[in-house]
Amino acid sequence: MEKKILLEENEIPKYWYNILADMPSPIDPPLGPDGKPIAADALTPIFPMEIIKQEMSAQAEIPIPEEVRSYYAYWRPTPLIRATGMERALKTPAKIYFKNESVSPAGSHKPNTSVPQAYYNKLEGIKRLSTETGAGQWGSALAFACKLMNLECTVYMVKVSFQQKPYRASMIRTWGATIWPSPSNQTSVGREFLKKDPDNSGSLGIAISEAAEDAATHEDTHYSLGSVLNHVLLHQTVIGLEAKKQFEKIGEYPDVIIAPCGGGSNLGGISFPFYRDKFAGKNVRIVAVEPKSCPTLTRGEFRYDFGDSAGFTPLMKMFTLGHNYAPPSIHAGGLRYHGDSPIISYLVKNGLMEAISVDQLETFEAALLFAGTEGIIPAPESAHAIRGAIIEALNAKQEGKEKTILFNMSGHGNFDMSAYDDYLAGKLHNYEVTDEEIRQSLSSISSI
C-alpha cells in the first residue's frame, strides 16, 4: 500500500469543471440594486471580461490557459495521502485519505484561483488588484500571484487576524503587496465603521466592502475575491479533478468527501468533479464542516443577501446569518463569513450536500491528533474537515464498516501558532451563537 498517490506534472488538469452545466435546475441569479438579474456590463468596473464570462458560463469544461498551468506546476499536482497514522490512532476500519493543498507557496488551496485571476487581469491591462483577507491565506495567495504577474496588490486584512498573525502580514509584504488592517482609514466605508466603533476588530464583510470601494474608485484597479463566487469555485476544481485521477490509479472511490466551509471554495473545489458521477446516480456523500460560532449552512436562512457589510455587492441567494453578523473571534478566521457560495447553498438546500457544525475545542483536539500522527500542523480552518473525518471514521468503527473517506487538507497552520499556544495553555473557548442572536441579525436584513 502506498502512503502517497502522486501524479506527473503533465497530469495537471487541462480544464476546470463547471458544475453549473450539470445542475438539476438553474440556480437563482445575483440581483442588482434594481432587483433585476445583474448584467455582465455592471461587473466590468471591478472584474476582467474573461472572469465575468466564467462567472456566467454554462460550458462544462473551461480550458486552463497554458501560462496558468505552467504556474500551477510550481506546486501541482498535489499529493493524495493515505492518513495511515490517524487510521491506526482511531483504530478504525475506514480508509482515510486527504488531498494536501498545504504544499502551495502560500500554504493553502487559495493560489489555485489567485493565479488565474491575476493572469486574466494582467491580460486586460489592469495595474493593481485590491482584496480582503480573513486568516491571511487569501491575501498572501493574491500577493504571490500579483508578484508573478507584475501587478500591484492592496490587501485589507481583518484587524483581529492582523493582530493574531503578524507573519501572514510579513509574507504579504515580502511578495510586494501593501496591507491595511480593516477597518482602515483608507476608505470611506472603513472610516465610517471606525467612527461608530474605534475598536472595531473587523470582519470579512467589512474588509470586502473596503476592497470593493478601493477598486470601484480607481480606474487602473480591479477587485479580486478569494471565495463565494462561481469562478472562484470553478478554478478550485483542479483539486477534485486531480483527486479523481488519483483514486482511479489505486482502483478506489470515496464514499464520503469532507471539507471545511467558509465561503465554499475548497469544498466546491474538491467535491464538484465528483458531482458529475453523483448526478448520474453514484452514491457519494459530500459533507461541509463549519464552526458552531458561524453556522451559516446549518442555522442560517436561505434568502437573498449582500456579500459584504456595506451592501456594495450584488444580492446573492444563499444561506446567510445576515450581512451585519459579527462572528466571535475564533481562530479559524477564514470560516468567519456570514454567507456562502450560492452554488454550495443550492446543493445543501436541495439535499445534495450535508452540512455539520463543530466546536472550536474539538477542532483543535482533532488538529493535534492529525499533527501527531501525520506530521502536518493544519490551519484551524482545515482542522474542521479533520474533525469531520474523525466523526465519519468513528461511525465506521461503530458500524464495523470499511468505508473510504476523503477530506481536503486545505492549508497548513504554520502561521497560526499563537492559536495553538492559546489552545495548549487552555485559553480557548467554545462559542455557540444563540437563536436570539441569529434572529436579531436576520431581522436587521428583513427589508431586503
Ligand SMILES: Cc1ncc(COP(=O)(O)O)c(C=O)c1O
Ligand atoms: C486554509 C483555509 N481553509 C479553508 C478556508 C475557507 O475558505 P473557503 O470556504 O473559500 O475554502 C480558508 C479561508 O481563508 C483557508 O484559509
